[in-house]
Amino acid sequence: MQxxxxxxxxxxxxxxxxxxxxxxxxxHISLVKRARRLVGPKGIVVVSIFVNPAQFAxxxxxxxYPRDLARDRQLCREAGTDLLFVxxxxxxxxxxxxTHVVEEKLSQSMEGASRPTHFRGVTTVVLKLFNxxxxxxxxxxxxxxxQAAVVRRMVKDLNVPVKIIIAPxxxxxxxxxxxxxxxxxxxxxxxxxxxxxxxxxxxxEAVSNGRAVTSAALRSELRALIERQxxxxxxxxxxxxxxxxxxxxxxxxxxxxAMAVFIGNTRLIDNVSLAGGTx
Amino acid sequence: MQxxxxxxxxxxxxxxxxxxxxxxxxxHISLVKRARRLVGPKGIVVVSIFVNPAQFAxxxxxxxYPRDLARDRQLCREAGTDLLFVxxxxxxxxxxxxTHVVEEKLSQSMEGASRPTHFRGVTTVVLKLFNxxxxxxxxxxxxxxxQAAVVRRMVKDLNVPVKIIIAPxxxxxxxxxxxxxxxxxxxxxxxxxxxxxxxxxxxxEAVSNGRAVTSAALRSELRALIERQxxxxxxxxxxxxxxxxxxxxxxxxxxxxAMAVFIGNTRLIDNVSLAGGTx
Numbered sequence: 287m288q289x290x291x292x293x294x295x296x297x298x299x300x301x302x303x304x305x306x307x308x309x310x311x312x313x314h315i316s317l318v319k320r321a322r323r324l325v326g327p328k329g330i331v332v333v334s335i336f337v338n339p340a341q342f343a344x345x346x347x348x349x350x351y352p353r354d355l356a357r358d359r360q361l362c363r364e365a366g367t368d369l370l371f372v373x374x375x376x377x378x379x380x381x382x383x384x385t386h387v388v389e390e391k392l393s394q395s396m397e398g399a400s401r402p403t404h405f406r407g408v409t410t411v412v413l414k415l416f417n418x419x420x421x422x423x424x425x426x427x428x429x430x431x432x433q434a435a436v437v438r439r440m441v442k443d444l445n446v447p448v449k450i451i452i453a454p455x456x457x458x459x460x461x462x463x464x465x466x467x468x469x470x471x472x473x474x475x476x477x478x479x480x481x482x483x484x485x486x487x488x489x490x491e492a493v494s495n496g497r498a499v500t501s502a503a504l505r506s507e508l509r510a511l512i513e514r515q516x517x518x519x520x521x522x523x524x525x526x527x528x529x530x531x532x533x534x535x536x537x538x539x540x541x542x543x544a545m546a547v548f549i550g551n552t553r554l555i556d557n558v559s560l561a562g563g564t565x
Numbered sequence: 566m567q568x569x570x571x572x573x574x575x576x577x578x579x580x581x582x583x584x585x586x587x588x589x590x591x592x593h594i595s596l597v598k599r600a601r602r603l604v605g606p607k608g609i610v611v612v613s614i615f616v617n618p619a620q621f622a623x624x625x626x627x628x629x630y631p632r633d634l635a636r637d638r639q640l641c642r643e644a645g646t647d648l649l650f651v652x653x654x655x656x657x658x659x660x661x662x663x664t665h666v667v668e669e670k671l672s673q674s675m676e677g678a679s680r681p682t683h684f685r686g687v688t689t690v691v692l693k694l695f696n697x698x699x700x701x702x703x704x705x706x707x708x709x710x711x712q713a714a715v716v717r718r719m720v721k722d723l724n725v726p727v728k729i730i731i732a733p734x735x736x737x738x739x740x741x742x743x744x745x746x747x748x749x750x751x752x753x754x755x756x757x758x759x760x761x762x763x764x765x766x767x768x769x770e771a772v773s774n775g776r777a778v779t780s781a782a783l784r785s786e787l788r789a790l791i792e793r794q795x796x797x798x799x800x801x802x803x804x805x806x807x808x809x810x811x812x813x814x815x816x817x818x819x820x821x822x823a824m825a826v827f828i829g830n831t832r833l834i835d836n837v838s839l840a841g842g843t844x
Contacts, residue, residue: 292726295574296574386666387666390663445696
C-alpha cells in the first residue's frame with residue numbers, strides 16, 4: 287500500500303482517504319463520495335477497513351463488531367473507490383510494537399472518560415494509516431465529533447501533511463444517526479433508539495430563542511426524556527465549546543452537545559451543534 | 566519549510582535530513598556529509614537546529630545548552646547543506662499543543678530511566694520534524710545509541726516513510742566522543758573525561774578472547790576505573806542486546822555497552838559494540 291502511495295505521489299496524483307472499521311452504511315458512502323469530489327476524477331480514493339483492537343477495551347464489542355467484507359467491497363466499488371485497503375491485525379501491530387500517539391486534552395472528556403484507552407488507539411492507528419496511505423486529504427464523519435476533533439488536533443500538533451475534512455452525519459428517515467452498531471438493535475430497541483435524535487432536537491429547541499439555559503437543567507430534562515424509553519440508559523450528556531471541547535455551565539447557540547446512550551446493551555453516540563441546522 | 570519540502574517532493578527531489586540541537590561539531594558534519602552522499606549531488610540536504618525543551622527535564626541544562634548560530638550556519642554551508650531549518654519554540658509547540666509520541670519499551674532503560682520524559686520529547690519532535698521536512702532519509706549519530714534505537718522503532722511502528730541511517734561516533738584524538746556538551750569541561754575536567762572511552766576500550770578487551778564475563782563483575786571493574794578520576798561519577802553502565810536493548814547477565818562479543826558518567830556537573834554518554842571495531 288505504501289509503495290503504491292509513494293508511486294502515486296511521485297507522479298503527482300492526489301490521494302483522498304476514508305478510514306473505516308467496515309460494515310459500511312450510507313454515512314461511509316457519503317464520505318467516499320466527498321473524498322472523490324475533493325481529489326477529482328483523476329485523483330485516487332482509498333478506503334481502509336480495519337477493526338482496530340487498540341481502540342476497544344477488553345470489555346467492549348470488538349469480537350462481535352459486525353463484518354461483511356464482500357458487501358463492503360461491493361459498496362466501495364459502486365461509490366467509486368480506487369483501492370480498498372484491508373490490512374491484517376499483525377501487519378498493523380506486529381510483534382514488538384511499542385509506539386503510541388497520545389492526545390492529552392481533547393481526548394479526556396466524554397468518549398475518553400467512558401473509554402480510557404479509546405483515543406490513544408484511534409490516534410495511533412490513524413497516524414499509521416496516514417503514513418501508509420499518504421493522503422493529501424482524509425474525510426471523517428461528524429457523528430464521531432470528538433474523534434474528529436482529536437484527529438484534527440493530532441494532525442496539527444504533529445504537522446501531519448494531511449487535510450482533515452469532517453462530513454455531516456447521515457441519518458435514517460426517523461432521525462437515528464447511521465452507525466454499524468445499529469445492527470445490534472433487535473426487536474423494539476430500534477424504535478427506542480430514536481430517542482437520541484429526539485433529545486438533540488429538544489436541546490436545539492431549548493436554546494432556539496437565543497436564551498442560555500444551565501447545563502445541569504438541560505441535562506436533567508434530556509436524561510428524563512431519554513430514560514422514559516425502557517431500554518435506554520444515559521452514559522453521558524455534555525454541552526461544550528465545539529473548538530476546545532471545554533464544558534460550558536450555560537448552554538447557548540454557540541454550544542455543542544454530545545451524548546452516549548445505552549439502548550439495551552448497545553452503546554450509541556450522537557451529537558449536534560446547538561446553532562441549529564438539520565444535521 | 567513543509568511547503569518547500571512538498572514542492573521538492575512533487576518534482577521528484579530526494580531530501581536528506583540531519584536533525585540537531587546545534588553547536589555543531591565534527592560529528593554533526595559527518596552526518597551532513599553522509600546525508601549528501603545518500604541523496605546525491607542533485608538531492609536536497611536539510612539540517613535542523615532546535616534545542617527541544619520537551620526532551621530536557623526542568624532540572625537539566627536546557628537554559629545553558631551551548632548555542633552559536635552564526636558558527637553553525639557557516640559550518641553547514643561548508644559541509645554542503647542546502648537548507649538550515651531553525652524553528653522557533655512557539656512554532657514547534659504552539660499554544661494548546663497536546664499530542665505526544667511515546668515509545669514504551671526501548672525507551673525505559675538507561676537514558677529513559679535517568680531522564681524519564683526525555684524520549685517522549687525526542688520521539689515527538691523527531692516525528693514533527695519528519696512531517697515538516699519530509700525527508701526520504703534521515704541520519705542520526707551512533708553516540709546517542711538508545712535514541713537511534715528508539716527513533717528506528719518509532720519509524721517502524723508508525724510506518725513513517727523515512728529511512729533511518731546511523732552514522733558512527735566521531736571522536737577526539739584522545740578518544741573522547743564528540744559532543745556539544747564537551748564545551749562544559751573546563752580545566753582538567755577535559756582530561757578526566759577521557760576515562761569514558763578508556764572504559765569502553767577496557768570492556769572490549771575484557772571479552773576479546775571470546776569468553777563471557779558477568780555484567781556485575783565487569784560493571785564493578787569499570788566503575789572503579791572511571792571513579793578513579795576525582796570528578797567522575799557513574800550514572801549507569803549497562804550491557805545489553807543491541808537490537809532489543811534487553812540487559813544481559815553474561816556479557817560477550819554480541820553485547821553492546823552504554824554508559825552515562827558525570828564529569829563534575831557535566832553528564833556525558835558513550836557506547837560501543839563489544840564485537841570490536843574502533844568506533
